[in-house]
Amino acid sequence: MRKILLILLCALPLIAQPAGAEEGLHLRSVDVDMTDNAALQRGAKYFVNYCLSCHSLSAVRYNLFERLGLTPEQIRGNLIFTDRKIGETMAVAMRPEDAKRWFGAPPPDLSVIARARGADWLYTYLTTFYLDDTRPTGVNNLAFPKVGMPDVIWQLQGLQAAIPLSGGPHQNSSDVSIDHLNLVQPGTMTPVEYEHAAQDLVAFLVYVGEPSKLERQRLGLWVLAFLALLFVVSYFLKKEYWKDVRH
Secondary structure, three states: OHHHHHHHHHOHHHHOOOOOOOOOOOOOOOOOOOOOHHHHHHHHHHHHHHOOOOOOEEEEEHHHHHHHOOOHHHHHHHOOOOOOOOOOEEOOOOOHHHHHHHHOOOOOOOOOHHHHHOHHHHHHHHHOEEEOOOOOOOEEEOOOOOOOOOOOOHHHHEEEEEEEOOOOOOOOOOOOOEEEEEEEEEOOOOHHHHHHHHHHHHHHHHHHHOOOHHHHHHHHHHHHHHHHHHHHHHHHHHHHHHOOOOO
8 A cells, every 4th residue: 555655656746747738738649559568568678778767667576577478588688777686676776866956856656657647648748849948958848848857768759849830930938839840850760660669668658557457357258247147047036036926
């Protein structure tokens, strides 16, 4: 119970954003297939390479990835870059006081961020960073205006500039209504490749938020089938018990 409360408290910096920050925001839809182990493995790779240096998954142990078809040797060789054991949680080495000094607040734990925000919000967040000289990190985000997180995956996506509704160059003002984003410096991936990478990362975060979801759904079908059978048996049993009762 204490761990669950800790996770929720860690997620507050992302959940409790300024009122109206997302007003009018059109979320980009993303399809998440939790049965696609290859996509989930790629998402895990992106997370440990670009996110785990700041964001922990305190409710997730490395050996969870064995469910995705990875062997302990593959997990140690490709997903663990520290001296942590395969049975330990995915924690970060960054001290909270250092994080607060560098970013203004410790980066939140992402164990349940997909359940708190939703897959579409996460996908929109990962694909809508744009240049903004008024921000300390040099970037802003459509899904999370004035976000303190730098665009750590800009090398994959490239750099985007915001085009205001009125047309013309963006003046880096937070009160300008943005029409769309333009790619001004390509990354190592094409736009389509990056969108697939973002989708894989979102799928991974959805998976770790509820890794037993597929098992729960499969069990639910058996429960419904049992209840249906029980209803039929109970109905005929009731008729048998009451057949001699006169009204």
